[in-house]
Amino acid sequence: MKKIVVAGQPCAEPCVDCAVRPQAICAALDHDELRELEQLGQRLRYRPNEPVFSQEEIATSCFNVLEGVMRLYKLLPDGRRQIVGFALPGDFLGIAVNGRHGISADAAGPVVVCRFVKKSFVRFVDERPNVLRRINEFVTRDLDQAHDQMVLxxxxxxxxxxxxxxxxxxxxxxxxxxxxxxxxxxxxxxxxxxxxxxxxxxxxxxxxxxxxxxxxxxxxxxxxxxxxxxxxxxxxx
The missing domain is CATH 1.10.10.10 (Winged helix-like DNA-binding domain superfamily/Winged helix DNA-binding domain)
Structure with a gap:
């Protein structure tokens, strides 16, 4: 199934009007920074069960979830699937430490994301310590959720x-x-x-x-x- 993409154009909705901004990494940005980030983003829509990125795939993009729920999972060597989490609006995905995605992600239902080319996004973030701190908050939260999952x-x-x-x-x-x-x-x-x-x-x-x-x-x-x-x-x- 084909993704609905407006190729090469920024997100249709201005970042300042984005409903998930208070929960997303974008909350750390001022008005001018949001305008700059808006030029880097591209809005994509995924249909139910459509893959967003795959385990071991080279991570060239990162994603801010705007609408819907995404399944995050790992495929075990014997082919079984272990779901490690569900991403909600405001969640930020795609940061890969070793350059490849450690998990796969697909749409549990209709999903809308704002996609950023990783190289451009990293350059944007490197100049803004406030965004780095916000990303660190997200990483810490994800680690806490992983610990909860282990207990569960x-x-x-x-x-x-x-x-x-x-x-x-x-x-x-x-x-x-x-x-x-x-x-x-x-x-x-x-x-x-x-x-x-x-x-x-x-x-x-x-x-x-x-x-x-x-x-x-x-x-x-x-x-x-x-x-x-x-x-x-x-x-x-």
């Missing part, structure tokens, strides 16, 4: 893993202003299974059990936390 994949029951995922996902959505009675789940049960290190059958059974126990209500496109206190207790176990 450890010695916890399936019920605790699913409850933790739902509580943490709801908290992440709240931080970017996407909070409502219904917590949307744009990823599939298979995606959740590959993130939690479970089988899809176990994830489906656990969702059903949590609903039967009155912890969640399963609705079209997501869930509602019927007993948030109990879900948080399971997540903290």
């Amino acid at each position: 994949l450890g010695r916890r029951s399936a019920e605790e893993k699913v409850a933790t995922f739902l509580v943490k996902w709801r908290e992440r959505l709240a931080r970017i202003g996407q909070i409502s009675a219904i917590t949307p789940l744009p990823m599939s049960r298979r995606d959740i299974a590959d993130y939690l290190g479970l089988t899809i059958e176990t994830v489906s059974r656990t969702f059903t059990k949590l609903e039967r126990d009155g912890v969640i209500d399963i609705v079209h496109g997501g869930i509602r936390l019927a007993d948030a206190a109990r879900a948080e207790a399971l997540a903290a176990a």
Whole structure:
């Protein structure tokens, strides 16, 4: 499937009007710097399941997520997929220490990103310590999330893993202003299974059990936390 790209043109929406700016690395920039960054960016739209970048691919671009959710994953030597995270609007991707992407990324649903050619972006950032500090904040946050993921994949029951995922996902959505009675789940049960290190059958059974126990209500496109206190207790176990 073909990406919708306006080749060689800056992002259609001015950076100063970007809805995700408060959550993105761009929050560190003043008006003039935003205008300069705007000339470096290019807006791309991806359809569901379309790849954005691939593991071991040379990293020539970096990406600011504007809309939608992206799956971040590694392919294991035996062909299995381990999802290591889900990127939300405001997240910045593509910084590769050794010049190649260590993970793959694709669109869980419709996704819009602002893409920057890496060489141009690095030159822009090198002259602005405030942006470097902002990027370091993002890297530190990503490390914290990786540590949480290691704990999540450890010695916890399936019920605790699913409850933790739902509580943490709801908290992440709240931080970017996407909070409502219904917590949307744009990823599939298979995606959740590959993130939690479970089988899809176990994830489906656990969702059903949590609903039967009155912890969640399963609705079209997501869930509602019927007993948030109990879900948080399971997540903290």
